[in-house]
Amino acid sequence: MxxxxxxxxxxxxxxxxxxxxxxxxxxxxxxxxxxxxxxxxxxxxxxxxxxxxxxxxxxxxxxxxxxxxxxxxxxxxxxxxxxxxxxxxxxxxxxxxxxxxxxxxxxxxxxxxxxxxxxxxxxxxxxxxxxxxxxxxxxxxxxxxxxxxxxxxxxxxxxxxxxxxxxxxxxxxxxxxxxxxxxxxxxxxxxxxxxxxEGRFLQHVKNGGREVEELVLDDIAADFTENMQDNVRYIMGSGSTVQAIMDHLGLDNTLLGVDLIENGQLIGSDLTAQQLLELTDGYDTRLVITVIGGQGHIIGRGNQQLSVELLKRIGRENIMVVATKSKIKELEGRPLIVDSGDAELNHQLAGLIRIVTGYRDAILYRVADY
CATH class of the missing domain: 3.40.50.10330 (Probable inorganic polyphosphate/atp-NAD kinase; domain 1)
Structure with a gap:
């Protein structure tokens, strides 16, 4: 036994x-x-x-x-x-x-x-x-x-x-x-x-030493800001790619936290899960997140402020993923991963998802259902 x-x-x-x-x-x-x-x-x-x-x-x-x-x-x-x-x-x-x-x-x-x-x-x-x-x-x-x-x-x-x-x-x-x-x-x-x-199931060591591709990040930021909608609240997740968007907008950013913006203005910084629920209740809301380099997680690593309740309220169609192509190539074909803590939600978020990788440039990439 x-x-x-x-x-x-x-x-x-x-x-x-x-x-x-x-x-x-x-x-x-x-x-x-x-x-x-x-x-x-x-x-x-x-x-x-x-x-x-x-x-x-x-x-x-x-x-x-x-x-x-x-x-x-x-x-x-x-x-x-x-x-x-x-x-x-x-x-x-x-x-x-x-x-x-x-x-x-x-x-x-x-x-x-x-x-x-x-x-x-x-x-x-x-x-x-x-x-x-x-x-x-x-x-x-x-x-x-x-x-x-x-x-x-x-x-x-x-x-x-x-x-x-x-x-x-x-x-x-x-x-x-x-x-x-x-x-x-x-x-x-x-x-x-x-x-x-077992390659499909084991997490890789987080890659923290990749050179920042400043020009590509600028392109991603330009694409995002060009397509921002008025009177929509954007939850800005953690990471350097999202930070590039905030820099482009001239807003203070919590690199390792979650911020909220609307109409080019900062609504809240380094918000908790409960604060996010309260500040988005009744508002048209989008979520902007990136990929953890070397690992592929988009939910569940360093952004636990994004609660199951919040993610279900926002809906898959309002989740925006931004990442450089080099970060995606680091995955060597491994899928993106959602680890929300809720199996039903993980299943709902699985499948192909659009990733903005530059100015008017995007790819489709698979999200696994583990």
């Missing part, structure tokens, strides 16, 4: 919807909760466990919100080890859980979190035991995560069924959250973890 370890960082990603750019540290997590953020890591874990229903698995996990709750909701009868202080889990709990599961001889540790969680597990066990991440954090630069929670479950299911899946070392990277909140990305290498590698 396949022995699966399960670890959940229950507060992973809690800062995303309220614009905090991360959730590392108890103080940040508490601030996010005080601002009205709702933890989603356990829900994403349940989504990852769904493809494993009915398979021969012994699931070993930590108590309560660190895995037991999600496992039981998903229909498993887990073997629970270790102890926690409910409502006050921390990095040390994650590291202790990883060490204990490795000693138990699990075949794989499935964990939910972000880059900070990956760092903890790397520090605790290195590459001694295969692991796979369920993406639940705000910032995910590491290559140890599946592209979506369901994709994580699909990879584990392949392993349980005995299908051929390559094991490979993948980088663990994390950034300085304080610098990130100030609009600077400083990613650092922390080691490697042994990960089941």
């Amino acid at each position: 396949f022995r699966l370890g399960l670890i959940v960082n229950p507060l992973a990603g809690v800062g995303g919807s309220v614009g905090l750019k991360g959730s590392d540290g108890e103080a940040t997590a508490l601030k996010a909760l005080a601002l009205g953020a709702e933890p989603k890591a356990n829900l994403r874990t349940q989504q990852a466990l769904e493809p494993l229903a009915g398979l021969e698995i012994e699931l070993i996990t930590y108590p309560g919100e660190m895995g037991e709750d999600s496992a039981r909701i998903a229909g498993f009868k887990p073997r629970v080890i270790g102890t926690i202080t409910a409502g006050h889990t921390c990095a040390e709990d994650t590291e202790r859980a990883a060490r204990e599961m490795a000693k138990q001889g699990v075949d794989l540790i499935l964990f939910a979190g972000g880059d900070g969680t990956a760092r903890n597990i790397c520090h605790a066990i290195g590459d001694a035991t295969p692991v796979l991440g369920i993406p639940a954090g705000v910032k995910i630069h590491s290559g140890v995560y599946a592209v979506t929670p369901k994709a994580a479950g699909d990879v584990v299911a392949m392993l349980v069924r005995g299908e051929l899946v390559t094991l490979a070392d993948q980088e663990v990277r994390d950034i300085d959250e304080e610098a990130f909140r100030a609009g600077r990305v400083r990613a650092k290498y922390y080691g490697e973890l042994l990960v089941p590698e």
Whole structure:
């Protein structure tokens, strides 16, 4: 029987919807909760466990919100080890859980979190035991995560069924959250973890070193501004391509946040999920987003302020994707990815989507349904 370890960082990603750019540290997590953020890591874990229903698995996990709750909701009868202080889990709990599961001889540790969680597990066990991440954090630069929670479950299911899946070392990277909140990305290498590698389902390390193509960005910005409509509110997502549009308009921009504009004026900066819902309620609204270089995500990485409710209200036809062709070529044919946290919405957003790649220049590119 396949022995699966399960670890959940229950507060992973809690800062995303309220614009905090991360959730590392108890103080940040508490601030996010005080601002009205709702933890989603356990829900994403349940989504990852769904493809494993009915398979021969012994699931070993930590108590309560660190895995037991999600496992039981998903229909498993887990073997629970270790102890926690409910409502006050921390990095040390994650590291202790990883060490204990490795000693138990699990075949794989499935964990939910972000880059900070990956760092903890790397520090605790290195590459001694295969692991796979369920993406639940705000910032995910590491290559140890599946592209979506369901994709994580699909990879584990392949392993349980005995299908051929390559094991490979993948980088663990994390950034300085304080610098990130100030609009600077400083990613650092922390080691490697042994990960089941299935090309369709495994996230690539985020590419942060690509040369900015200033002329192409100017063309994209010119095309966008020429086609802007009056009395329409535009949600401007994060990233340098969207920043080029804001620069073209002469407006202040939150590089790693979400802004709102109308009629050439800035309505709100670095908005939370709730603020976006309130400021677009009753207004004709468009969403402008770009592609994460090297990974292909357009929803679910660094823009958790774009809630499921907001995306459903806006509708697929009002989502505008902008990206340089070089950024698309970096994907080497891999599809774009939507990881909204809602399987129905992911399915609705799948298919071919138009991407503005220059002045009066656009391509059609596939969005996957993982």
